[in-house]
Amino acid sequence: MQKKYLLAPGPTAVPPEILLAMAQPMVHHRSKDFEPIVASVKEDLKWLFQTSQDVMILASSGTGGMESAIANVLSPGDRVIAINGGKFGERWVKMCQAYGLNVDEVKVEWGQAVDPAAIEQRLKREPARAVFVQASESSTGVAHDVKTLGAMVRNHPNTLLVVDAVSAMGVFDLKTDEWGLDVVVTGSQKALMLPPGLAFVSLSEKAWGMAEKATLPKFYFNLKRERDNIRKNTTAYTPAISLIIGLQKAFELLKPEGLDGIFARHRRLARATREAMKADGLELFAKTSPSDALTAVKTPEGVDAEAVYKALRDRYGITTAGGQDHLKGKIFRISHMGYADTFDVITAVAAVEMVLKGMGHAVTLGKGVGVAQEILLAK
Amino acid sequence: MQKKYLLAPGPTAVPPEILLAMAQPMVHHRSKDFEPIVASVKEDLKWLFQTSQDVMILASSGTGGMESAIANVLSPGDRVIAINGGKFGERWVKMCQAYGLNVDEVKVEWGQAVDPAAIEQRLKREPARAVFVQASESSTGVAHDVKTLGAMVRNHPNTLLVVDAVSAMGVFDLKTDEWGLDVVVTGSQKALMLPPGLAFVSLSEKAWGMAEKATLPKFYFNLKRERDNIRKNTTAYTPAISLIIGLQKAFELLKPEGLDGIFARHRRLARATREAMKADGLELFAKTSPSDALTAVKTPEGVDAEAVYKALRDRYGITTAGGQDHLKGKIFRISHMGYADTFDVITAVAAVEMVLKGMGHAVTLGKGVGVAQEILLAK
Numbered sequence: 001m002q003k004k005y006l007l008a009p010g011p012t013a014v015p016p017e018i019l020l021a022m023a024q025p026m027v028h029h030r031s032k033d034f035e036p037i038v039a040s041v042k043e044d045l046k047w048l049f050q051t052s053q054d055v056m057i058l059a060s061s062g063t064g065g066m067e068s069a070i071a072n073v074l075s076p077g078d079r080v081i082a083i084n085g086g087k088f089g090e091r092w093v094k095m096c097q098a099y100g101l102n103v104d105e106v107k108v109e110w111g112q113a114v115d116p117a118a119i120e121q122r123l124k125r126e127p128a129r130a131v132f133v134q135a136s137e138s139s140t141g142v143a144h145d146v147k148t149l150g151a152m153v154r155n156h157p158n159t160l161l162v163v164d165a166v167s168a169m170g171v172f173d174l175k176t177d178e179w180g181l182d183v184v185v186t187g188s189q190k191a192l193m194l195p196p197g198l199a200f201v202s203l204s205e206k207a208w209g210m211a212e213k214a215t216l217p218k219f220y221f222n223l224k225r226e227r228d229n230i231r232k233n234t235t236a237y238t239p240a241i242s243l244i245i246g247l248q249k250a251f252e253l254l255k256p257e258g259l260d261g262i263f264a265r266h267r268r269l270a271r272a273t274r275e276a277m278k279a280d281g282l283e284l285f286a287k288t289s290p291s292d293a294l295t296a297v298k299t300p301e302g303v304d305a306e307a308v309y310k311a312l313r314d315r316y317g318i319t320t321a322g323g324q325d326h327l328k329g330k331i332f333r334i335s336h337m338g339y340a341d342t343f344d345v346i347t348a349v350a351a352v353e354m355v356l357k358g359m360g361h362a363v364t365l366g367k368g369v370g371v372a373q374e375i376l377l378a379k
Numbered sequence: 380m381q382k383k384y385l386l387a388p389g390p391t392a393v394p395p396e397i398l399l400a401m402a403q404p405m406v407h408h409r410s411k412d413f414e415p416i417v418a419s420v421k422e423d424l425k426w427l428f429q430t431s432q433d434v435m436i437l438a439s440s441g442t443g444g445m446e447s448a449i450a451n452v453l454s455p456g457d458r459v460i461a462i463n464g465g466k467f468g469e470r471w472v473k474m475c476q477a478y479g480l481n482v483d484e485v486k487v488e489w490g491q492a493v494d495p496a497a498i499e500q501r502l503k504r505e506p507a508r509a510v511f512v513q514a515s516e517s518s519t520g521v522a523h524d525v526k527t528l529g530a531m532v533r534n535h536p537n538t539l540l541v542v543d544a545v546s547a548m549g550v551f552d553l554k555t556d557e558w559g560l561d562v563v564v565t566g567s568q569k570a571l572m573l574p575p576g577l578a579f580v581s582l583s584e585k586a587w588g589m590a591e592k593a594t595l596p597k598f599y600f601n602l603k604r605e606r607d608n609i610r611k612n613t614t615a616y617t618p619a620i621s622l623i624i625g626l627q628k629a630f631e632l633l634k635p636e637g638l639d640g641i642f643a644r645h646r647r648l649a650r651a652t653r654e655a656m657k658a659d660g661l662e663l664f665a666k667t668s669p670s671d672a673l674t675a676v677k678t679p680e681g682v683d684a685e686a687v688y689k690a691l692r693d694r695y696g697i698t699t700a701g702g703q704d705h706l707k708g709k710i711f712r713i714s715h716m717g718y719a720d721t722f723d724v725i726t727a728v729a730a731v732e733m734v735l736k737g738m739g740h741a742v743t744l745g746k747g748v749g750v751a752q753e754i755l756l757a758k
Contacts, residue, residue: 006405011620014405022621023402026385026393026574028698059576060599061438063616067599098598189617195405197438197576197619217596219477220439220446237442238568240576240619241390242401319407 011189012338021249044251051176056226062166062187065199068221087139092132113289135168141296150180276368390568391717400628423630430555441545441566444578447600466518471511492668514547520675529559655747
């Protein structure tokens with residue numbers, strides 16, 4: 001028997017309470033067994049998103065939610081700016097291209113956050129219908145400054161800020177309304193501690209205004225139809241019922257902690273991990289603005305990060321994530337999202353030290369662990 | 380305490396074995412914990428679809444699968460024929476219109492099956508890129524003759540037959556390859572006995588050929604990308620992991636019965652229900668070609684079908700379905716799909732008799748039940 005730990009940046013571990021809630025007998029979605037659940041989670045989603053707007057629930061993974069953001073507010077040929085500082089930024093670019101948009105791609109070095117001033121300059125030079133960005137770029141562990149971008153884009157009446165918050169929502173502060181985040185997308189399998197299969201999307205009034213004129217084709221991801229339905233505690237098409245039942249339970253677990261408590265927990269876990277890794281002589285991949293969702297760790301010269309990832313998995317039953325594309329073999333990534341606490345950090349740090357030692361790398365066992373303990377004790 | 384029975388035409392009841400399988404701790408999708416599951420279900424899906432082609436797995440409800448069928452094989456302005464004999468036929472029409480296709484809508488009276496000869500005439504008069512149809516139209520309880528349509532469309536090298544098999548696959552015989560069904564779509568929440576949240580789509584070689592030239596925009600529903608991924612036992616985007624784990628268990632339950640056994644069971648349950656309802660003096664809504672997926676029952680003059688539906692639900696804990704649109708108050712619908720057997724029919728028939736009696740309608744208690752027993756005993 002090997003005990004298993006899921007510390008990958010999505011899907012994340014699902015609490016037993018949620019697994020059991022989802023194991024209840026199936027109910028019909030157009031019924032009194034289910035509509036009150038939608039009525040309850042739709043309010044909780046507004047709390048999570050910090051918005052007074054409707055939050056739509058889609059049966060899809062986060063990528064489907066991202067697609068709905070494009071298809072509902074834009075028209076063929078629209079000029080858009082897509083910030084590409086990692087695998088998911090690249091996805092915005094490819095998606096916008098697939099939809100026949102005129103994409104101005106802003107390449108940001110992986111491991112760096114975008115400079116909002118550079119976006120402002122581009123917007124002033126040539127207007128764009130939308131700016132696409134990740135609040136947290138899971139491939140690099142970097143958080144882009146969506147607050148500053150929001151304040152900036154707000155001054156452009158015909159430009160929307162579209163935020164991929166898949167690995168950010170419920171991790172750190174995202175004031176959808178206050179910061180002017182026009183379209184915000186998240187998924188079920190990160191901080192919400194659910195299996196993958198649900199996406200959630202909010203639109204600002206400005207975004208709904210643009211949606212009126214948007215002509216890109218959409219049907220399954222028609223957000224206006226979803227808005228009409230969610231207001232009646234239902235969805236346009238058959239929802240992923242068991243996952244929504246799980247969502248209700250997730251909110252039961254999360255709400256007593258409060259948003260501030262949830263953000264503080266993620267901040268503490270992430271900081272403890274970062275400082276522990278540094279104490280162990282490892283470098284963080286995020287040069288600036290590390291995301292509290294996950295920590296991307298560079299392995300020293302001569303130490304293959306893939307080998308670390310595999311040793312964590314095979315020797316210790318701990319699933320983290322490796323690097324993607326050109327980062328393969330260079331970094332491994334540890335998640336702090338969702339159902340995670342103090343001893344997930346201790347476990348991860350201790351295991352990394354033991355794996356490195358086992359690979360013959362000079363590391364003082366317990367050094368990083370001690371640093372993490374110090375930070376976690378302080379709360 | 381009231382015992383609950385889910386006899387609606389989707390979502391259908393989920394067996395406890397599947398609920399428990401889905402309640403296992405979350406695993407990562409790009410891992411040895413999950414890839415063998417995809418490797419196993421992808422073969423089982425070919426068995427179910429009776430195809431040698433790949434069957435793609437999407438994280439969406441059936442409507443998303445329908446949309447993928449359109450977006451992957453067609454281009455803006457393409458002329459298509461959409462058979463509309465109910466709520467789901469209407470969905471094909473609306474979807475095709477949303478995607479800017481030139482839709483030739485063939486209206487079929489609700490309760491009737493389409494006449495394939497009429498489609499052949501239209502095709503000969505003016506070519507079309509695709510013919511859209513339901514194998515089983517859940518709103519009316521009618522099965523369209525997709526076998527004959529397949530044989531016909533096969534003679535038109537530039538026309539595809541696109542089949543919504545959401546409430547047909549795993550219910551009655553659908554020989555995807557042999558009958559020339561070019562695009563076939565189904566969902567998880569019907570005969571597969573799973574919660575909603577998965578769609579499955581197969582394409583014939585002819586359809587893949589047309590997909591090469593199709594220019595409608597797609598990203599999340601890009602089936603070519605999904606085909607490349609399923610061949611490597613994965614999916615393009617994060618899959619609905621828990622549902623796919625449930626799917627593996629569903630196949631474990633279904634395969635020993637064999638396709639012929641599964642079809643015979645549905646046929647027997649449907650026939651028993653139909654004959655019982657007729658014995659009780661009730662009329663079936665399907666005038667021709669009733670589907671074995673569900674039975675749509677007309678209530679006698681003066682008996683509100685909505686009241687029957689509600690009494691079944693509130694007095695007896697049995698969830699069936701009412702009529703949609705102009706059929707509201709005129710019919711109720713009983714499912715035979717998936718996790719259903721002899722005593723689900725007995726329960727449904729007995730309850731309908733008791734409800735009608737309770738409403739003051741002349742009915743001989745046990746008459747329909749006896750007829751059903753006779754048929755079910757004969758197996």
